[in-house]
């Protein structure tokens with residue numbers, strides 16, 4: 330068997346794409362390795378959403394030059410958003426690179442690799458497809474990696490947020506058929522998966538470009554009927570597409586976890602307008618209020634960009650205010666950086682200096698740390714259902730899992746608990762996680778029985 334090494338940058342969507350790359354390359358007898366020095370095929374799966382993405386890729390490729398010098402026949406490829414954006418420039422600038430494959434070209438990989446191996450033919454495939462077939466696996470997915478699985482339900486985006494490169498590197502919105510999604514989830518559940526994360530750039534616009542297809546709330550409804558599946562999550566949503574039906578789904582569907590990531594980006598209407606985010610602060614807050622009326626215990630997370638062109642001190646203050654008003658459980662905050670092709674890069678001068686961006690980012694993170702800690706402290710003494718994911722990354726010798734609200738919980742436990750649900754009592758809190766003690770597993774069954782989803 331030959332060995333494949335993949336380095337993945339970016340989001341869950343890219344992680345799922347890397348799983349698919351490993352899956353398609355199995356057909357050519359490649360198995361995954363985490364030791365790059367023993368790999369016959371090395372791939373970089375890239376993300377271009379943030380600044381310096383291209384430089385990162387070129388410097389990683391520079392480091393990989395000696396792999397080819399040391400071992401003859403090693404094949405090197407770049408995929409993902411930077412590959413889509415740079416295309417044949419990458420091949421031209423990096424002589425030891427063999428393949429460039431775009432965000433919709435994973436099914437092409439076996440053919441491309443074969444051509445390098447047999448004819449030394451270097452190639453670039455970055456075209457956009459017209460239907461969802463590129464998201465489907467040729468062979469059914471057989472390997473599951475723990476109790477949780479990511480399932481891509483759509484890709485691309487039809488919005489035109491002025492800061493965002495996604496529509497240029499992931500293409501227009503395309504949804505997979507609901508039939509194929511349900512089939513995939515049923516098969517995952519048969520293999521022991523108990524939690525699915527539905528992925529897409531804007532999942533709540535699922536089905537909108539496929540006449541006759543289910544809407545996103547209807548799709549959730551169907552997935553909720555799958556017996557033995559315990560948890561459903563999804564990522565990411567645009568506030569404009571958060572429909573009444575989707576809000577109501579949080580009250581109605583017992584398997585749908587009480588957590589929503591709803592990127593607000595800024596608390597100031599003038600900035601939202603320049604960002605071409607087609608909602609305003611009050612409308613966003615009304616949607617949050619409706620969500621909380623339907624599901625009072627829902628946890629909320631968001632994305633924030635600081636230092637967008639023209640952002641004044643007053644506008645920035647409005648972002649701090651919205652954080653205090655909503656009291657998010659978690660945020661992901663970034664300094665604005667112009668991305669190629671985007672409207673903001675063409676229309677506006679990047680006029681907030683880096684020192685100010687840095688200071689604003691620190692203020693946002695400081696405030697959120699206080700808010701998250703306050704929220705987590707309120708959990709002291711609570712009993713939570715946790716799906717155990719594996720060893721804790723930050724607390725040596727402990728296990729780590731997540732509550733239905735997506736909070737990280739660290740606790741002492743047996744390895745046999747990995748992949749299972751346990752009931753824990755919360756005994757400590759930090760801004761980013763909870764510390765807990767395990768109660769008996771029977772308690773979980775009782776908790777689940779009483780919600781009727783066992």
Ligand code: SF4
Pocket residue numbers: 486487488489490493494495496530531567
């Ligand atoms: S909705 Fe999200 S993915 Fe689409 S353009 Fe806006 S920020 Fe980018």
